[in-house]
Amino acid sequence: xxxxxxxxxxxxxxxxxISLSSADSVTTYEDFVRCFKNVTSITDDDLxxxxxxxxxxxxxxxxxxxxxxxxxxxxxxxxxSIIIVPRVDSHVQAAVICTKTLNLQLKIRSGGxxxxxxxxxxxxxxxxxxxxxxxxxxxxxxxGGGSAWVQSGATLGxxxxxxxxxxxxxxxxxxxxxxxxxxxxxxxxxxxxxxxxFGLTIDHVVDATIxxxxxxxxxxKSMGEDLFWAxxxxxGGSFGVILAFKVKLVEVPKTVTVFRxxxxxxxxxxxxxxxxxxxxxxxxPGLFMRVLLSSPTQNKTRTVNAKLxxxxxxxxxDVVLKMTEEFxxxxxxxxxxxxxTWIQSLLxxxxxxxxxxxxxxxxxxxxxxxxxxxxxxxxxxxxxxxxPELNRLFQKLATLDRTGLVLNPYGGNLNATAVNExxxxxxxxxxxxxHSATWPDAGPxxxxxxxxxxxxxxxIMTPFVSKNPRSSYLNYRDIxxxxxxxxxxxxxxxxxxxxxxxGENFDRLVRVKxxxxxxxxxxxxxxxxxxxPNRR
Ligand code: FDA
Numbered sequence: 001x002x003x004x005x006x007x008x009x010x011x012x013x014x015x016x017x018i019s020l021s022s023a024d025s026v027t028t029y030e031d032f033v034r035c036f037k038n039v040t041s042i043t044d045d046d047l048x049x050x051x052x053x054x055x056x057x058x059x060x061x062x063x064x065x066x067x068x069x070x071x072x073x074x075x076x077x078x079x080x081s082i083i084i085v086p087r088v089d090s091h092v093q094a095a096v097i098c099t100k101t102l103n104l105q106l107k108i109r110s111g112g113x114x115x116x117x118x119x120x121x122x123x124x125x126x127x128x129x130x131x132x133x134x135x136x137x138x139x140x141x142x143x144g145g146g147s148a149w150v151q152s153g154a155t156l157g158x159x160x161x162x163x164x165x166x167x168x169x170x171x172x173x174x175x176x177x178x179x180x181x182x183x184x185x186x187x188x189x190x191x192x193x194x195x196x197x198f199g200l201t202i203d204h205v206v207d208a209t210i211x212x213x214x215x216x217x218x219x220x221k222s223m224g225e226d227l228f229w230a231x232x233x234x235x236g237g238s239f240g241v242i243l244a245f246k247v248k249l250v251e252v253p254k255t256v257t258v259f260r261x262x263x264x265x266x267x268x269x270x271x272x273x274x275x276x277x278x279x280x281x282x283x284x285p286g287l288f289m290r291v292l293l294s295s296p297t298q299n300k301t302r303t304v305n306a307k308l309x310x311x312x313x314x315x316x317x318d319v320v321l322k323m324t325e326e327f328x329x330x331x332x333x334x335x336x337x338x339x340x341t342w343i344q345s346l347l348x349x350x351x352x353x354x355x356x357x358x359x360x361x362x363x364x365x366x367x368x369x370x371x372x373x374x375x376x377x378x379x380x381x382x383x384x385x386x387x388p389e390l391n392r393l394f395q396k397l398a399t400l401d402r403t404g405l406v407l408n409p410y411g412g413n414l415n416a417t418a419v420n421e422x423x424x425x426x427x428x429x430x431x432x433x434x435h436s437a438t439w440p441d442a443g444p445x446x447x448x449x450x451x452x453x454x455x456x457x458x459x460i461m462t463p464f465v466s467k468n469p470r471s472s473y474l475n476y477r478d479i480x481x482x483x484x485x486x487x488x489x490x491x492x493x494x495x496x497x498x499x500x501x502x503g504e505n506f507d508r509l510v511r512v513k514x515x516x517x518x519x520x521x522x523x524x525x526x527x528x529x530x531x532x533p534n535r536r
Pocket of ligand 1: 068107108109110111112113114115118119131152174175176177179180181182183184185187188189190191192235236237238240241242243475476477524
């Protein structure tokens, strides 16, 4: 496990003086079950499937199924005392009430894709609420332009598939990876390859159901507009357990176009990336062109490659014409393009080259227990880098193993929504960077090396990215930017990462948090703090 994470966890443990022996664990389980039975009508048969103590044979497989970062799947990773796998809403309500009664911490997990594992790791005694059974998706094409109620534990792939079952020209603008969970993704903002046309995922959320800190269920009307605003980009884990979201669907053409262009430094990758910065955020909103910068070894020499992947919501002829005029450095030809349906384009983004040979059912695969070792960080660029600056980045990148940068263009209709209309604040940017390191080998040495490389690219990008504060995307969870033990100076600590994730929206998030959860029951290492008692 990363040294920094370990230090964080140990300092937590010290501040809470908690070390859970197996005897404590048994008592916690017995107390929890007693409470759970008191507030629900659960049968003894169901109980053993819903509340899993560490001794249950289902405990480890259930925990591991949705661990998506192998760094947190080791024997030294702290484990929950109990996993609760609710089947109905009342189980979620009971989980909140009983965890609160026992004065423990509840980690909420939908798809488990939190990059730093905050949905299933903690140093204090904690329980995991695993929402993987909450996966219903109900699509209604007759509701306005089409809508869907989707439960938090559904994956994006399940949502896309259920829409496709009913219509080939309806879609939903959310993340590219189909195994990502709806609960964390949507409440954290959510973006995908239609962001420039349709904006963020949260721009299409029209209702939600949530269990609050008192165990009460609310919809949008009864939770009020402040809380509804907060869970649209402010992260769910600070405010309650989101059971489901209602989303509006969007319409897409029957035929869309995808293309890829790969260039090495010898093929003028530098010129292409430089020009990309001017074109990608300003071109037709129906065109999304992502660039991946990596440093592979070719002929025993490390070099830098730029791989461009694009989705155009229209025909190949149109996009080739557009790119010939606006972006000749790309050298896009009709034969680089593939026309297909929108659902097939999702399969193409999953790296299936021949999409006719793959069935959309693949979107339903959850790929349990398939984690890699990884670390991510994020940045926002507001002004294009010059060619010499990019060149210096390329040269440095060429010295770093297994580190890459993913450049995602903004602009288009993303800017149509005001910065404070949703809790997600980073709209008026040129592009977002995901700093990315993924590696295959376990152990502290590999972790030190590759996370070190990642932090090096993050450091060298400092002059070229947003400042005061340096902004970050909540869904690219990064505990390097600050953590909170929710002690006496919880607000001050929360402000450090909170301003980076939420900018000026942080203040309203704190006010909402204080109003709906004054005792700070829903907390994690980067949750929204409450207003300090002496300032209320
Ligand atoms: P997980 O269950 O780990 O939850 C993440 C956070 O949300 C935790 O703090 C958790 O407590 C909280 N939470 C989860 N469910 C909740 C609920 N029901 N109620 C309240 N709080 C809840 N992002 C993006 O915008 N576009 C993309 O294309 C991608 N692609 C991508 C690919 C891969 C492979 C990974 C690992 C991640 C991404 N992401 C992404 C990031 C992703 O959007 C982010 O990690 C989400 O928070 C994941 O949501 P899960 O429910 O899967 O995570």
